[in-house]
Amino acid sequence: MSKQESNSPKLNSKEDDSSTGFIGKKLSRREMLRLTGVGGLGLLLGGGGIGSIIAARSAAAPSRAAQASSALADSIPFFGEHQAGILTPAQNFLCFAAFDLTTTKLSDVKKLFQAWTSTAASLTSGQLIGNVNDNPNLPPTDTGEADGLSPSRCTLTFGVGPSFFDGRLGLGSQRPASFQDLPVFTGDNLEPQWCGGDLCVQACADDMQVAFHAIRNLARIARGTAVLRWTQEGFQRSSGADPKGATPRNLLGFKDGTGNPDVTDRKEMDTVVWNNNGDGPSWMNGGTYMAVRRVMLRIEVWDRSNLSDQEATFGRHRQTGAPIGSKDEFDDLDLKATDASGKLIIPENSHSALAHGDGTVKMLRRAYSYSSGMNLKTGQLDAGLLFISFQRDLVKQFVSIQQRLSKNDKLNEYMTHTGSAVFACFPGAREGGYIGQSLLG
Numbered sequence: 043m044s045k046q047e048s049n050s051p052k053l054n055s056k057e058d059d060s061s062t063g064f065i066g067k068k069l070s071r072r073e074m075l076r077l078t079g080v081g082g083l084g085l086l087l088g089g090g091g092i093g094s095i096i097a098a099r100s101a102a103a104p105s106r107a108a109q110a111s112s113a114l115a116d117s118i119p120f121f122g123e124h125q126a127g128i129l130t131p132a133q134n135f136l137c138f139a140a141f142d143l144t145t146t147k148l149s150d151v152k153k154l155f156q157a158w159t160s161t162a163a164s165l166t167s168g169q170l171i172g173n174v175n176d177n178p179n180l181p182p183t184d185t186g187e188a189d190g191l192s193p194s195r196c197t198l199t200f201g202v203g204p205s206f207f208d209g210r211l212g213l214g215s216q217r218p219a220s221f222q223d224l225p226v227f228t229g230d231n232l233e234p235q236w237c238g239g240d241l242c243v244q245a246c247a248d249d250m251q252v253a254f255h256a257i258r259n260l261a262r263i264a265r266g267t268a269v270l271r272w273t274q275e276g277f278q279r280s281s282g283a284d285p286k287g288a289t290p291r292n293l294l295g296f297k298d299g300t301g302n303p304d305v306t307d308r309k310e311m312d313t314v315v316w317n318n319n320g321d322g323p324s325w326m327n328g329g330t331y332m333a334v335r336r337v338m339l340r341i342e343v344w345d346r347s348n349l350s351d352q353e354a355t356f357g358r359h360r361q362t363g364a365p366i367g368s369k370d371e372f373d374d375l376d377l378k379a380t381d382a383s384g385k386l387i388i389p390e391n392s393h394s395a396l397a398h399g400d401g402t403v404k405m406l407r408r409a410y411s412y413s414s415g416m417n418l419k420t421g422q423l424d425a426g427l428l429f430i431s432f433q434r435d436l437v438k439q440f441v442s443i444q445q446r447l448s449k450n451d452k453l454n455e456y457m458t459h460t461g462s463a464v465f466a467c468f469p470g471a472r473e474g475g476y477i478g479q480s481l482l483g
């Protein structure tokens with residue numbers, strides 16, 4: 043398989059049997075009736091009634107039955123060995139939320155994680171949350187804006203920050219040894235409003251309203267136990283605009299994700315992403331560490347730099363994504379190749395050269411562009427990248443690469459890191475269990 047294929051949204055072998063495959067789940071009769079909208083009147087009409095209801099719908103409006111089958115096609119199971127939203131091919135949209143705890147009771151947190159688990163299972167399969175949605179005397183248990191929408195490959199990925207272990211909950215001894223806030227890197231311009239969090243939820247979906255609905259309802263359910271600390275929405279090109287699923291381009295116009303490790307290679311994922319026996323506390327086995335950096339891009343300055351300077355910045359050609367001097371996007375980076383005058387073809391201060399290093403330290407990147415209107419102080423666009431990466435060890439992987447980048451990266455002229463957070467993402471939850479169970483028991 044070419045790397046190009048591995049970047050396109052399709053099943054990988056691991057996803058077949060664990061968390062991140064497209065749904066193989068059969069709908070229950072109740073679910074099918076709800077999705078086809080025939081739980082009440084339809085039943086009275088019998089089978090012919092269902093058929094005539096469906097036939098009566100206009101061709102332009104997708105029927106409930108069509109929605110039911112599309113729910114099957116674009117739902118990613120919540121339960122599994124690993125959490126979904128990590129190896130899952132990136133969806134079109136992101137809604138990221140960091141939360142602060144407002145309780146010091148571990149029992150409250152356990153209840154929240156249990157409630158979030160059942161809610162997440164409903165959200166990712168396109169079902170309404172709870173069963174109080176048609177009682178006129180009570181507030182509905184689902185806010186309703188995703189009613190009738192397909193699951194849109196929604197994934198919800200949960201994690202806890204270093205502050206979760208600061209003693210409030212009595213979990214200090216469970217903190218993995220090297221799990222702490224990132225150090226301050228050269229050039230950081232961090233703003234507290236984009237940093238930290240006791241908990242996080244990464245909601246990704248091919249529809250923004252579905253992703254927003256998920257975060258809104260998880261925040262609503264958390265009331266009394268946790269409150270939102272910061273949120274950031276993000277986007278990539280949509281699968282409608284690029285059905286072939288080529289590597290997405292960032293807001294600087296370059297393909298971003300080419301050098302990612304192959305998510306279909308189980309051995310590589312065990313080396314790069316998943317915690318295994320002996321890596322740290324056993325509650326993290328099957329989990330991974332997430333690094334989040336909100337990076338504002340100086341788009342207006344970039345737009346005034348010439349193409350050859352832009353390509354030297356990344357060490358890659360803009361159009362093809364190939365390393366400078368090569369033709370194909372997935373050609374290896376030859377960091378020793380020189381031109382006739384003995385000069386390195388890929389500049390050593392280019393982003394790709396520095397991030398690649400000697401090629402032994404890798405991470406899985408899953409970044410989204412963001413656009414948050416205009417910076418009122420500068421009059422420039424407040425846009426950039428919500429950089430998200432997953433790795434087995436934050437210090438050995440993220441920190442060592444970011445230390446090199448922060449000192450010498452040519453890309454630093456065009457960006458500022460304004461936000462920073464790290465989270466320990468639990469292993470996947472099994473059906474009947476809940477997220478974080480390996481930690482909270």
Ligand SMILES: C=CC1=C(C)c2cc3[nH]c(cc4nc(cc5[nH]c(cc1n2)c(C)c5CCC(=O)O)C(CCC(=O)O)=C4C)c(C)c3C=C
Pocket residue numbers: 292294296297298299300301302335337339356358375393394397398404405426427429440443444447457
């Ligand atoms: C510490 C980790 C990294 C940060 C922070 C980061 C920011 C950042 N990156 C781009 C755009 C590109 N990055 C590319 C490659 C690349 N970047 C990192 C790490 C960080 N990037 C790695 C590990 C790699 C892969 C290196 C390799 O082994 O080949 C590329 C090239 C294409 C690709 O491989 O994806 C681009 C483009 C931006 C815009 C950005 C912050 C705003």
Ligand SMILES: [Fe+2]
Pocket residue numbers: 393397
């Ligand atoms: Fe990068």
